[in-house]
Amino acid sequence: MIALMREQWDLLLENRWLVPILLVIGFGLAFAIPEYNLLSVYVQLILMYAGINIILAVSLNLVNGYMGEFSLAHAGFMAVGAYTAVLLTMKVFPVAGFPFLFPCAVFAGGLAAALLGIIVAIPSFKVRGDYLAIITLAFLMIVKSLIENIDFIGGPRGISGIMKLTTLPWVFFWTVALVWMVRNFIYSKYGRGVLSIREDEIASDLMSVNTRHVKFFAFMLSSFCAGIAGALFAHLLQFISPRIFDITKSTDILIMVYLGGIASIGGSILGATLFTVLLELLRPSTMAALLSWLPSFVFEPLNEHFISHLGVWRMVIMPLALILVMLYWPRGIMGLREFRGFIPRRDREAHHYINPQGEEPDGATDRR
Amino acid sequence: MALLTAAKVGHQFGGLCAVADFNLELHHGDLMAVIGPNGAGKTTVFNLITGVYRATEGSICFKGTELVGKNPNQIAALHIGRTFQNIRLFRDLSVLDNVRIAHHAQINYTPLEGLLHLGRYRREEQRIIDNSRLLLAIFKLEHLAGETAKNLPYGLQRRLEIARALAISPELLLLDEPAAGMNPNEIDQLMALIQWIRQEFKLTILLIEHQMKLVMGICERIKVLDFGVTLAEGPPKMIQNHPKVLEAYLGEIPDG
Numbered sequence: 100m101i102a103l104m105r106e107q108w109d110l111l112l113e114n115r116w117l118v119p120i121l122l123v124i125g126f127g128l129a130f131a132i133p134e135y136n137l138l139s140v141y142v143q144l145i146l147m148y149a150g151i152n153i154i155l156a157v158s159l160n161l162v163n164g165y166m167g168e169f170s171l172a173h174a175g176f177m178a179v180g181a182y183t184a185v186l187l188t189m190k191v192f193p194v195a196g197f198p199f200l201f202p203c204a205v206f207a208g209g210l211a212a213a214l215l216g217i218i219v220a221i222p223s224f225k226v227r228g229d230y231l232a233i234i235t236l237a238f239l240m241i242v243k244s245l246i247e248n249i250d251f252i253g254g255p256r257g258i259s260g261i262m263k264l265t266t267l268p269w270v271f272f273w274t275v276a277l278v279w280m281v282r283n284f285i286y287s288k289y290g291r292g293v294l295s296i297r298e299d300e301i302a303s304d305l306m307s308v309n310t311r312h313v314k315f316f317a318f319m320l321s322s323f324c325a326g327i328a329g330a331l332f333a334h335l336l337q338f339i340s341p342r343i344f345d346i347t348k349s350t351d352i353l354i355m356v357y358l359g360g361i362a363s364i365g366g367s368i369l370g371a372t373l374f375t376v377l378l379e380l381l382r383p384s385t386m387a388a389l390l391s392w393l394p395s396f397v398f399e400p401l402n403e404h405f406i407s408h409l410g411v412w413r414m415v416i417m418p419l420a421l422i423l424v425m426l427y428w429p430r431g432i433m434g435l436r437e438f439r440g441f442i443p444r445r446d447r448e449a450h451h452y453i454n455p456q457g458e459e460p461d462g463a464t465d466r467r
Numbered sequence: 468m469a470l471l472t473a474a475k476v477g478h479q480f481g482g483l484c485a486v487a488d489f490n491l492e493l494h495h496g497d498l499m500a501v502i503g504p505n506g507a508g509k510t511t512v513f514n515l516i517t518g519v520y521r522a523t524e525g526s527i528c529f530k531g532t533e534l535v536g537k538n539p540n541q542i543a544a545l546h547i548g549r550t551f552q553n554i555r556l557f558r559d560l561s562v563l564d565n566v567r568i569a570h571h572a573q574i575n576y577t578p579l580e581g582l583l584h585l586g587r588y589r590r591e592e593q594r595i596i597d598n599s600r601l602l603l604a605i606f607k608l609e610h611l612a613g614e615t616a617k618n619l620p621y622g623l624q625r626r627l628e629i630a631r632a633l634a635i636s637p638e639l640l641l642l643d644e645p646a647a648g649m650n651p652n653e654i655d656q657l658m659a660l661i662q663w664i665r666q667e668f669k670l671t672i673l674l675i676e677h678q679m680k681l682v683m684g685i686c687e688r689i690k691v692l693d694f695g696v697t698l699a700e701g702p703p704k705m706i707q708n709h710p711k712v713l714e715a716y717l718g719e720i721p722d723g
C-alpha cells in the first residue's frame with residue numbers, strides 16, 4: 100500500500116506539467132488573495148515577507164553554502180538595492196501614474212547591488228575564510244556609513260513616505276524568477292565550479308575550473324538577488340534607514356541559511372519560511388496572545404519583564420539561535436541535500452545507473 | 468618537436484632549494500618516470516609544470532607555449548591533466564560530478580545561457596554527461612555515478628582520480644605516485660590500465676613512483692632526483708646499475 104502510494108507520488112513528481120501547473124495555481128492565488136481578501140491583511144504581509152526572505156536566503160546560500168565562504172554583506176547589498184529603487188520611484192520615474200515602471204526600479208536596484216558585488220568578488224580571488232568574512236563585514240559597515248553621511252538620501256533619518264508598490268503578485272513573481280535562476284546557475288558548469296571551490300580550490304583550479312570567473316559570477320548573482328529583495332522590502336515597509344540594513348539583518352539571513360541547511364535551495368526556502376513565522380511569534384502582541392492562557396500570576400510578571408521587551412530580547416535570541424544552530428546542527432534541516440523537484444531531470448537521470456539489462460537499481464538523490 | 472620542454476627550471480621555498488637546474492624533454496607518446504627519495508622535489512616538479520607554483524628560474528614549454536606565469540586552470544585548459552599524491556577528490560560531490568567538473572574549460576556556453584538553461588546549455592550538458600559516463604564506464608565506476616566520492620574505497624578513489632584527470636582530455640598526463648598503498652595484485656592491474664589508457668587516449672605520461680616493479684615494468688625512461696638535483700636519466704637497465712643512484716638509495720657504497 101505504502102509502496103503503491105510512493106510509486107504514485109514518484110510518478111507525480113516525474114510529470115513535466117507539475118511545475119507549470121503549480122506555478123499557474125500559485126500565480127492565480129497571488130492575484131486572487133489580495134483581490135478577494137481571501138486572507139487577512141496581516142497574513143498577506145507575512146506571505147510577502149516570507150517571499151522576500153526566501154530570495155535573501157537562497158541567494159546567500161549560494162555564497163555561504165555552495166561556495167563555503169562566510170559573507171556578512173548581504174544586508175549591505177539589500178540596502179543598495181533598496182535605496183536605488185526608492186530613489187527611482189520617488190525622484191525619477193513617474194511611478195504614481197505608471198505602476199508598471201516599478202519592476203524596472205526593482206531591476207535597477209538589483210543591478211546596482213550586483214555592481215557593488217564586484218567589490219566583494221575581487222578580494223575573494225586572493226583571500227578566503229575568516230579574512231574574506233572580515234572584508235564583507237567592512238563592506239557592510241562602509242555602505243551603512245556612506246548612506247548615513249549622504250544628506251540627499253536622508254542620512255541617518257532615512258527615507259519615509261515610500262509608495263506601497265510591492266504586492267503579493269510581484270513578490271511571487273520575483274521569488275519564483277530568482278529562485279529559478281539561482282537553481283539554474285547551480286546546475287550549470289558555473290554552479291559545479293562553485294561547489295568544487297568549496298571542496299578543494301586548488302584541485303578545482305587544476306581541473307580547469309576558472310575559479311575567478313566562477314567566483315565573480317556567483318557573487319554578482321548573489322548580490323543581484325539581495326538588491327532585488329531590498330527593493331521589494333523598501334516598497335513594502337514604506338520606510339528605509341541605514342539602521343534597518345545593519346549587521347542584525349545579515350544575522351537574520353544567516354540564521355535562515357544555516358537553519359534550512361547549507362547548499363540546499365529547498366532548505367533555504369524552508370529556513371526562510373520558518374524564520375519568518377518565528378519572528379512573528381516573537382512579537383510582543385503575538386506572544387502575549389499566545390500565552391494568555393497562562394494563569395495570571397505567571398502571565399503578568401512574564402509579560403512585564405519579558406514579553407513586552409521582546410523587541411530587545413530579539414537581539415539576544417536571534418544571534419544565540421545562530422550560534423546554537425551552527426554548533427549543534429551544522430547541517431540544518433536539509434544540509435547538502437535537495438528536494439528532487441529542484442534537481443533538473445537531466446542531472447537526476449545522469450546519476451542513475453542503468454545496467455545493460457535495463458534494470459534500474461536505486462539511485463541516490465541526496466548528493467549535495 | 469618535443470611536447471614538453473623544461474629548461475634550467477629551479478624553485479626555492481624561502482631559502483630551501485627544492486628543485487635546481489631541472490631539464491626535461493618529453494616527446495609525444497613517451498612514458499617516463501621520475502623517481503627519488505622522499506623530499507627529492509618530485510611533486511614540486513609537477514606543481515611547477517601545472518602552475519601551482521611559479522618557477523623562480525627557467526622556462527617550461529608545452530607545444531610551444533610558455534607555461535611559467537600561467538594559472539593552473541589555463542594550463543589545464545591546454546590539456547595537461549594530473550593526479551595527486553594524497554588523493555584530492557571533491558569529497559562531498561558525486562562521482563559523476565567529480566568527472567563533470569573537470570570538463571569545465573571544454574564546456575561552451577555563456578553565464579547567461581547557464582542562468583536561463585537556454586541555447587547551447589542543453590546540448591553541452593548532455594555531451595558532458597555522456598562523456599563523463601563513458602569515462603566512468605571505462606574505469607568500471609559507472610554504477611557508482613550517484614555515490615558520494617568520499618564513500619568510495621581507497622582503490623576506487625585512486626581510479627576516480629585518474630578518470631577525472633582524463634576528463635580534461637589531456638595530451639600530457641602527470642601521475643603522482645599512482646600505486647601508493649596498493650598491493651602487488653592491484654599494481655599489476657594499474658600497470659595494465661596505464662598502458663591501456665596510454666594507447667587508447669594517445670597520451671604522453673610522466674609519473675612519479677616508488678614501486679620499482681611498476682617503474683621498471685612499463686616506463687621507457689627514468690629520471691632520478693635527489694635533493695632537487697638530477698642524478699641520472701636513462702632507460703631502466705641503465706638506471707638499475709647506475710652507481711650514483713645506488714648510492715642515493717642504499718647509502719654510501721664501500722670501496723671495492
Ligand SMILES: Nc1ncnc2c1ncn2[C@@H]1O[C@H](COP(=O)(O)OP(=O)(O)O)[C@@H](O)[C@H]1O
Pocket residue numbers: 480483485503504505506507508509510511512
Ligand atoms: N609548499 C612548500 N613550502 C615549503 N617547502 C616545501 C613546500 N612543498 C615542498 N616543500 C619542500 O620541498 C622539498 C621537496 O618536496 P616534494 O617535491 O614534495 O618531494 P617529493 O615529492 O620528491 O617527496 C621538501 O624538502 C619539502 O619539504
Ligand SMILES: [Mg+2]
Pocket residue numbers: 509510511552
Ligand atoms: Mg611527492
